[in-house]
């Protein structure tokens with residue numbers, strides 16, 4: 260099976276003309292390279308700052324959230340895997356707090372509002388709080404600011420959404436210290452996330468837990484028709500989930516009023532405090548009338564907190580903020596990490612070979628494990644999906660060049676098992692939670708260890724996950740990956756070991772945490788692995 264990249268590109272452009280490939284998902288972009296992966300492309304109504312957007316989002320686009328009942332059903336189906344999920348969560352420690360600590364083992368311990376408790380226990384079948392939830396929720400209910408770090412897939416979303424809904428319910432019913440009366444376009448809590456898909460997902464989760472509680476939830480992000488978006492917010496936004504660009508636009512324009520704001524949450528906080536987003540975040544919190552840190556509760560959550568963002572984080576938090584952490588910027592231990600040597604143009608063939616072998620083994624591509632394939636460029640995500648589809652592995656792609664309607668459609672098809680394989684750029688690297696996603700393939704190795712941790716963290720969330728990373732052997736990030744594995748006492752696979760040996764022995768295990776490359780500005784496409792940029796900086800965690 261020889262690969263001719265020119266041929267693939269030619270076919271790709273024909274596919275564009277003919278209106279699609281893989282699934283019946285509609286038109287494909289011609290994968291023009293741009294500077295932005297789309298994840299922070301929120302600079303106005305049209306996301307891509309790199310000029311022409313292929314497959315433009317229709318001007319009247321209104322995103323469709325999943326139905327709350329479907330979300331409850333999805334949780335219930337996964338409940339078998341939940342039974343002992345908490346046993347395998349990393350332990351977390353509590354820092355910057357001297358008093359007695361409550362670690363909630365049961366939901367009942369903190370007297371949540373009855374409807375909320377029903378939504379958690381009966382309807383979502385979340386039997387027990389996960390460790391990060393048990394540690395953070397009591398502090399949040401006690402009005403502390405929080406910086407919370409726990410591995411990918413450890414349940415951080417509910418750790419901030421649940422207490423916010425509880426506080427909002429109490430405040431609305433007059434049980435809280437201060438009465439909160441819902442007002443048009445005036446949120447009680449704002450949750451910020453770095454990508455539109457993540458904002459949609461957190462919105463859905465918040466809507467799910469808020470079902471029947473009287474707490475309204477709204478979302479705001481780029482490409483959503485601005486008038487309709489405004490309409491959604493006016494219809495009720497006690498909790499507003501948003502990307503930084505659209506949020507800034509709405510707050511500065513006066514469409515959103517922040518005078519009653521009690522909570523500010525940054526999900527994927529280290530990403531949002533990284534340079535490209537931090538300016539937006541700082542602008543938002545400095546808007547006249549935005550409650551200062553002494554007059555709001557600020558919650559920062561991520562699986563990774565590299566040193567370089569700590570200062571920015573501390574600027575947002577009150578001095579008594581509690582730091583709850585697993586002290587690891589490392590991959591989730593539920594993921595078995597594997598490596599395959601493959602380089603240059605052979606990677607697409609290798610990818611096809613692996614997936615075809617799996618399809619044959621399980622009796623068809625429709626029975627395969629759900630697999631997320633990461634690549635480093637938008638063009639390659641389209642090419643990989645096309646190439647797989649042409650080899651009888653139905654696949655679709657998601658990247659910043661695709662219109663928002665197609666991005667969301669691709670994710671929906673992947674979530675609903677319509678396609679087994681999704682080829683993605685780092686627009687999907689963080690936060691995205693797809694049930695029964697068991698395999699992540701890095702067809703191109705990311706340029707920094709933090710992105711690696713988040714990418715492979717799309718699997719192994721409530722059940723065992725597997726990652727396969729294609730390496731050529733010389734990528735600088737491999738040393739860091741190996742160091743993380745040593746630190747977690749994981750055996751280094753032979754392939755990785757011999758690649759490192761050839762490179763002069765690999766990295767020594769760090770004493771505590773590990774040296775990290777600065778997180779890539781993953782709005783920018785990084786070069787493909789063959790020409791991967793050296794990490795720009797390292798630091799001790």
Ligand SMILES: Nc1ncnc2c1ncn2[C@@H]1O[C@H](COP(=O)(O)OP(=O)(O)OP(=O)(O)O)[C@@H](O)[C@H]1O
Nearest residue numbers: 341385387388389411412413414415416562690692
């Ligand atoms: N208490 C619980 N019991 C069972 N399952 C849970 C519980 N809390 C969360 N989950 C499930 O765990 C999975 C991961 O949750 P979530 O997406 O919040 O992880 P995360 O920590 O935010 O990960 P990431 O760092 O990748 O964003 C979800 O599928 C969620 O439904």
Ligand SMILES: [Mg+2]
Nearest residue numbers: 415416526690
């Ligand atoms: Mg998350």
